[in-house]
Amino acid sequence: MSPQRSTPRPRGNRLRLAGSALALGLLVPAVAAVPTGLDPAATAADAAPAHFVVLGPTGDGLRGTEDSVRAVGGSVVQSWPQIGVLLATSPDPGFAAAVRAQPAVDQAGASRNLAEQLPPAPPSTRLERLEGTAAQRPATAADREPLEADQWDLPLIGADRAHAISTGSPDVTVGVLDYGIDPEHPDLKPNLDLSKSVSCAQDGIPDTAVEAWAPADDTQAHGTHVAGTIAAARNGVGVAGVAPDTNLASVRVIDDDGFIYPEYAVCGFLWAAEHDIDVTNNSYFVDPWYLWCEGDPDQRAGAEAVRRAVAYAAGHDVVTVAAAGNSGWDLSQPIHDTDSPNNGGPQQDRWAGHDCAALPGELPGVVAVSSVGSDAVKSYFSNYGLGSVAVTAPGGDARQIPQTPSANGRILSSVPGGGWGWMQGTSMAAPHAAGVVALLRATHPEWSAPQVTGALSGQADALPCPEAYDPDGDGKPDAVCAGGATGAGFYGAGLIDALDAVG
Structure with a gap:
């Protein structure tokens, strides 16, 4: 964000947009709340593999990052060596922490908040x-x-x-x-x-x-x-x-x-x-x-x-x-x-x-x-x-x-x-x-x-x-x-x- 900041202060009323409504840039009616309280460890056995972005060197150096992903039980789904980024999946919610300690890994993180087994309803577009x-x-x-x-x-x-x-x-x-x-x-x-x-x-x-x-x-x-x-x-x-x-x-x-x-x-x-x-x-x-x-x-x-x-x-x-x-x-x-x-x-x-x-x-x-x-x-x-x-x-x-x-x-x-x-x-x-x-x-x-x-x-x-x-x-x-x-x-x-x- 812009560096011009001040001490946090309470905000007035604002639009509350559900789901990905803000992503679409639309004003939409509220949709049903998504269940909260997800425990990744408890549901990992039943959940689909979670998605993680893993960052490493660009070019051929990203192959080492791919090897590190596999070394801790992950699967490489897609690689972008042009920018040193790959997408990995793993059923282990602790995958990101594990792969960060591996060679040729700069950063790693879950890209979908480990909540993929709870897809919400798509947002309304309120089209007239x-x-x-x-x-x-x-x-x-x-x-x-x-x-x-x-x-x-x-x-x-x-x-x-x-x-x-x-x-x-x-x-x-x-x-x-x-x-x-x-x-x-x-x-x-x-x-x-x-x-x-x-x-x-x-x-x-x-x-x-x-x-x-x-x-x-x-x-x-x-x-x-x-x-x-x-x-x-x-x-x-x-x-x-x-x-x-x-x-x-x-x-x-x-x-x-x-x-x-x-x-x-x-x-x-x-x-x-x-x-x-x-x-x-x-x-x-x-x-x-x-x-x-x-x-x-x-x-x-x-x-x-x-x-x-x-x-x-x-x-x-x-x-x-x-x-x-x-x-x-x-x-x-x-x-x-x-x-x-x-x-x-x-x-x-x-x-x-x-x-x-x-x-x-x-x-x-x-x-x-x-x-x-x-x-x-x-x-x-x-x-x-x-x-x-x-x-x-x-x-x-x-x-x-x-x-x-x-x-x-x-x-x-x-x-x-x-x-x-x-x-x-x-x-x-x-x-x-x-x-x-x-x-x-x-x-x-x-x-x-x-x-x-x-x-x-x-x-x-x-x-x-x-x-x-x-x-x-x-x-x-x-x-x-x-x-x-x-x-x-x-x-x-x-x-x-x-x-x-x-x-």
Whole structure:
């Protein structure tokens, strides 16, 4: 996390998100609690082998790490010698402690909290689906896509005017690390590159079969919605994306239970690095910890594995964009986290301080994006924090009502089955930023990833801190914005600007 910390203090009411809801960047109703009190030692005989990330040297040196895993009874499932990380399984809950003492092992930790025999129900996505045939009606000259009049988010960042200059380029690919993209959606099929699409949601092992990476139904709508915001085609159907001529790759990193474990994310980042993907959108946090803390050896190993993967992608000139999260947290302050781990086992009541970070949003070089509604004011659910947010973008807010035909303050985009629907969350903000990055990369193909991210921040329009931030109207401030006229505490460098990106 950002080093700007203070003494832990009680926090006000915040959104409590169940399961992997924060990972999806969505606001969801509560789901049934997962049983707690798991005793790994008592259940090891009946449980499936637990998963562990083990870190060692890069290149051929990782073979020694593999030997050490086997020496203490573990099995090697997948290795990434490029970054010195491997995934191992073992029925022994003490495996991590045992392998740490072996040669060629830097770190090791359980990646799933030793709770794999207690899978929770997948989280609801609270999708508000658009009904009727309006999406198929002809567009007018002023409203070039049939549903564009309800896309208040495009003019807010100048994307509608930017399209008169550039709509992006098929030479630029955005990898959507998510639940998968509907390969038959009419707004997405023109831009979806099947050759670069993959699933990493089975032990981090790449599977390029369409049925592996495509979403199953509306409960897995999140990736398709994100993809539409980035690059829905201008084809006279539905909506328009921020960069509608940009190539898309579906990189599935969310399993059917709604979780993104470190090995899934590692696989996704390495896939992007090695398959000519220019930008990745990451509208999730890595499970099962909302915040991964260096003081715990298991969490430290998982966080380091993801950090190495993000750094490897950066070394291959990939821009990594991530959602800031929906807990209403000030990420620059100590956080009272009572919901981790989120996949079973006893949840901890802890203060997560300077040694803890949300992954991947708080990793070095990652563009963390907060959310605003149609009034260009922080969405009531959005995380924030001075030094913890790079930029802000439209993510929707049902309490901020736009002047559109639907008067719906959420974000309208594509959903599986050839439809369209509204969602809100920092998950919806991040793809706007990824779309603007795609426009920058199309306009300036000679620029490196750091130059692109520098321009994204440099071109952003500063938003001042609100005089009083009280979105629920109870007369009490719900968050304090640091930065005054700069608004940096809520908005980082400011609201992204698509028009400047193509200028």
